Amino acid sequence: MATLTRQDINFGQVVADILCEFLEVAIHLILYVREVYPSGIFQKRKKYNVPVQMSCHPELNQYIQDTLHCIKPLIEKNDAEKVVVVIMDKEHHPVERFVFEMSQPPVLSISPDTLLSHVEQLLRAFILKISVCDAVLNNNPPGCSFTVLVHTREAATRNMEKVQVIKDFPWIVADEQEVHMKEPRLIPLKTMTSDIVKMQLYVEERAQKT
Amino acid sequence: MDELYLDNIDEYVNDHDKIVTYKWLSLTLGVHVNTAKQMLYHYLDHKRKESSAQLHATYLVSGKFVDKGQTVSLILQYEESLYCKARMSLIVSVHVYSVQKALLRDSSPLYSVDYDAVRDHLQSCAKYSAIRCTSAVPLSSVELQQARERQPAPTPEPVVKVPSVNGEASHPSKPSTKSQKGIMGMFSNKAAPKHQDSVTEVKLEQKEVEPPKSKAAAKVSPALNFFGNQKTKKPNKSDKADESLQSSSRLEQQQHQSSPPEKKPEAAAEESTKGSKKESRSKTKRTVDSDSEEEKMDKKKRRRIKKPEPDSSDEDSEKFFIISVPGGTKIRKRRRVLKPKTFVDDEGCIVTEKVYESESYSEAEDEAPVKQAPTKCSTAKLHAAGNNKEEEKKSQKKTSANTNKGTKQASIMGFFQKK
Numbered sequence: 041m042a043t044l045t046r047q048d049i050n051f052g053q054v055v056a057d058i059l060c061e062f063l064e065v066a067i068h069l070i071l072y073v074r075e076v077y078p079s080g081i082f083q084k085r086k087k088y089n090v091p092v093q094m095s096c097h098p099e100l101n102q103y104i105q106d107t108l109h110c111i112k113p114l115i116e117k118n119d120a121e122k123v124v125v126v127i128m129d130k131e132h133h134p135v136e137r138f139v140f141e142m143s144q145p146p147v148l149s150i151s152p153d154t155l156l157s158h159v160e161q162l163l164r165a166f167i168l169k170i171s172v173c174d175a176v177l178n179n180n181p182p183g184c185s186f187t188v189l190v191h192t193r194e195a196a197t198r199n200m201e202k203v204q205v206i207k208d209f210p211w212i213v214a215d216e217q218e219v220h221m222k223e224p225r226l227i228p229l230k231t232m233t234s235d236i237v238k239m240q241l242y243v244e245e246r247a248q249k250t
Numbered sequence: 251m252d253e254l255y256l257d258n259i260d261e262y263v264n265d266h267d268k269i270v271t272y273k274w275l276s277l278t279l280g281v282h283v284n285t286a287k288q289m290l291y292h293y294l295d296h297k298r299k300e301s302s303a304q305l306h307a308t309y310l311v312s313g314k315f316v317d318k319g320q321t322v323s324l325i326l327q328y329e330e331s332l333y334c335k336a337r338m339s340l341i342v343s344v345h346v347y348s349v350q351k352a353l354l355r356d357s358s359p360l361y362s363v364d365y366d367a368v369r370d371h372l373q374s375c376a377k378y379s380a381i382r383c384t385s386a387v388p389l390s391s392v393e394l395q396q397a398r399e400r401q402p403a404p405t406p407e408p409v410v411k412v413p414s415v416n417g418e419a420s421h422p423s424k425p426s427t428k429s430q431k432g433i434m435g436m437f438s439n440k441a442a443p444k445h446q447d448s449v450t451e452v453k454l455e456q457k458e459v460e461p462p463k464s465k466a467a468a469k470v471s472p473a474l475n476f477f478g479n480q481k482t483k484k485p486n487k488s489d490k491a492d493e494s495l496q497s498s499s500r501l502e503q504q505q506h507q508s509s510p511p512e513k514k515p516e517a518a519a520e521e522s523t524k525g526s527k528k529e530s531r532s533k534t535k536r537t538v539d540s541d542s543e544e545e546k547m548d549k550k551k552r553r554r555i556k557k558p559e560p561d562s563s564d565e566d567s568e569k570f571f572i573i574s575v576p577g578g579t580k581i582r583k584r585r586r587v588l589k590p591k592t593f594v595d596d597e598g599c600i601v602t603e604k605v606y607e608s609e610s611y612s613e614a615e616d617e618a619p620v621k622q623a624p625t626k627c628s629t630a631k632l633h634a635a636g637n638n639k640e641e642e643k644k645s646q647k648k649t650s651a652n653t654n655k656g657t658k659q660a661s662i663m664g665f666f667q668k669k
Contacts, residue, residue, distance in 0.1 A: 090362040172350060
């Protein structure tokens with residue numbers, strides 16, 4: 041049994057890589073399932089040995105990749121508390137918020153044999169849950185858009201403001217109206233606990249969407 | 251006791267929001283697949299009579315279409331299944347494939363559900379299957395050893411008989427560490443994971459890796475011819491389950507010509523969308539695709555042959571200053587050549603400098619170069635002294651890096667010539 045700590049930077053990067061890959065797939069899937077964009081731009085690809093829907097639109101893909109590229113350093117240092125995918129209506133009021141709450145244990149003890157296949161299985165379950173979340177959510181109004189918010193611990197964003205991780209891709213403090221939703225309904229979707237990360241996914245849905 | 255399963259399914263569908271496929275149900279409850287299908291049917295019937303919560307179901311419809319007599323297996327929503335059934339001359343089988351609360355947009359979740367179920371019951375995933383082969387007997391450890399020793403030999407052979415390749419591929423069961431490497435490879439952003447749990451999953455995953463086309467399990471074979479036998483040689487976890495699966499898969503392929511067995515349409519249907527894609531049509535697509543790939547190869551070869559022809563046409567137009575060289579192709583290029591330039595500098599001395607100039611030339615050396623484009627530096631030097639002294643000095647400095655040796659030699663010569 042190898043015991044790795046947070047000081048082992050390589051491992052932190054590995055965890056951040058895994059989570060960012062997962063978040064990319066999850067965001068694409070959320071956009072597909074909630075019909076934020078027409079289904080024609082999506083194509084089937086494979087992740088975790090199962091088919092997933094990913095967008096082909098280059099600008100959308102670039103936006104999502106840039107977003108996650110900026111989030112990755114926060115996850116590496118365990119500063120990211122929540123990553124939220126907010127779906128907003130035409131007036132930019134949020135109608136749904138998919139919240140990925142994550143935390144990493146400070147001291148990681150891993151047994152290399154079982155680690156990654158178990159994590160893969162858990163992430164697969166998340167993907168499956170997102171695919172069927174239609175059952176518990178009401179339909180969104182047409183013309184929705186989306187954005188990604190990151191809730192960080194303490195003042196981790198100070199560094200982000202000083203150092204632009206990607207040029208011309210600035211992060212700004214979110215508006216109050218994007219962060220809070222009127223009369224939200226909380227629907228838990230999935231929870232996972234593993235050696236490297238604990239994550240839970242729930243949806244906050246506005247009671248009246250139209 | 252008989253009604254308990256209804257409560258079970260109700261719990262899975264409504265409380266856990268699961269997608270309950272018949273395969274998942276049979277593995278979870280430990281019942282034969284046909285029993286699972288009947289359970290789902292009764293549950294749906296029961297719920298529709300109650301008309302309580304809204305449920306969605308997918309159906310597997312196998313049969314022959316009236317139009318072209320194509321044999322198909324499709325997974326469809328209820329309305330689509332009615333539509334297709336009306337257009338079939340022969341309906342081989344219709345059964346409930348899955349029950350879920352959400353309306354599914356595509357077939358990906360159905361595959362995910364079965365993937366995890368089979369993975370959890372890897373040793374016994376064929377236990378409740380309706381497909382049996384009496385000659386499918388697990389290999390003894392001695393035979394396994396022999397198969398492992400034999401395994402390196404078949405790899406260089408071209409993939410001609412895919413069923414046998416598929417069978418051979420799963421014989422050597424390598425330890426699970428190799429499978430971990432496959433997954434780690436995936437996490438390190440490398441190519442698609444090569445770890446295969448079972449042969450049916452091998453086929454399904456190979457379908458995934460190829461560009462979006464719907465293909466049945468048996469039809470992976472011609473595609474494998476193009477993608478090589480790399481994927482078929484990947485390690486598997488278990489021995490015995492794989493043996494029975496391989497034999498069942500061989501059976502599937504043999505039975506493909508006749509009415510499709512359950513397992514094959516299930517595997518096939520998992521790939522097909524609920525729309526209009528048809529299995530046999532995809533088969534013809536497959537052969538067409540193979541032809542088109544061959545055509546592409548030919549075209550590529552033809553393109554290579556075609557390339558020199560435009561050069562020959564250029565040759566004809568430029569005849570007046572090209573000495574024709576018998577045979578072969580000619581390409582005109584520009585190159586930088588070190589050439590000596592003699593001029594009088596501001597002191598009245600004759601200076602010879604070696605300067606780089608670009609000139610056009612062709613492959614054949616006996617042709618005289620047509621154009622010479624002297625650099626700006628050298629043109630500046632050719633002007634008489636006094637007009638642009640500063641520019642000349644600058645240009646001399648610019649060329650000094652190129653013509654270091656030249657200037658040294660020139661100064662020595664200049665020293666002797668002054669006298």
